[in-house]
Ligand SMILES: Nc1ncnc2c1ncn2[C@@H]1O[C@H](COP(=O)(O)OP(=O)(O)OP(=O)(O)O)[C@@H](O)[C@H]1O
């Protein structure tokens with residue numbers, strides 16, 4: 001008779017970072033669309049909403065005063081200044097998903113990743129590189145959401161962001177989005193199977209060999 005052994009595991013925090021425009025939001029959306037076991041941590045930000053963005057889906061858009069209050073009340077697991085605005089991961093967003101047995105996808109920068117690593121050393125960190133700096137700029141322009149000035153400042157910051165690549169567990173080049181997505185999915189699937197995350201594995205093995 002065939003048996004199906006379902007071992008529970010802790011939900012994991014799965015971080016995607018990249019220089020602006022390399023494609024992490026694109027990859028994140030594709031991953032969320034195909035994998036029911038992971039949900040997005042929707043950050044709070046003081047930056048203005050872009051055309052096409054939706055409150056609560058892309059970000060919680062807040063004022064500076066609201067952000068200050070959230071910092072004071074301990075609402076953030078981490079927060080950082082990025083491109084002159086503030087962005088933060090909401091503690092409740094993350095724990096709500098973990099409690100529901102879901103993994104959590106975080107689209108955050110290297111500063112937030114460093115802070116999160118202090119909170120949960122078990123996080124999985126993936127850094128996404130563009131195929132070239134020329135292509136990075138082309139993608140920022142093609143996105144059509146930012147002014148020339150903003151694009152210039154994001155390009156000026158890109159090298160600094162990329163310099164943090166070695167702080168990540170996995171580094172991928174996003175040349176073709178589907179190929180990059182399949183690698184991200186493979187990393188997630190393998191991390192889910194890690195022995196250290198499988199609750200009940202010890203008991204199951206003991207039931208096999210005594
Ligand atoms: N592999 C790819 N090939 C070509 N274009 C891509 C690829 N991946 C993403 N793009 C495009 O590049 C642009 C930037 O992508 P995206 O917004 O996902 O970047 P990002 O890294 O999330 O940027 P930010 O940090 O500013 O949020 C988008 O127009 C997206 O459609």
Ligand SMILES: Nc1nc2c(ncn2[C@@H]2O[C@H](COP(=O)(O)O)[C@@H](O)[C@H]2O)c(=O)[nH]1
Nearest residue numbers: 043079080082087088089107108109111112
């Ligand atoms: N440290 C954090 N960084 C964050 C968070 N949410 C988003 N980000 C990063 O900000 C930049 C710019 O994003 P954009 O949407 O304005 O283009 C990008 O690198 C994001 O990853 C957060 O909660 N904390």
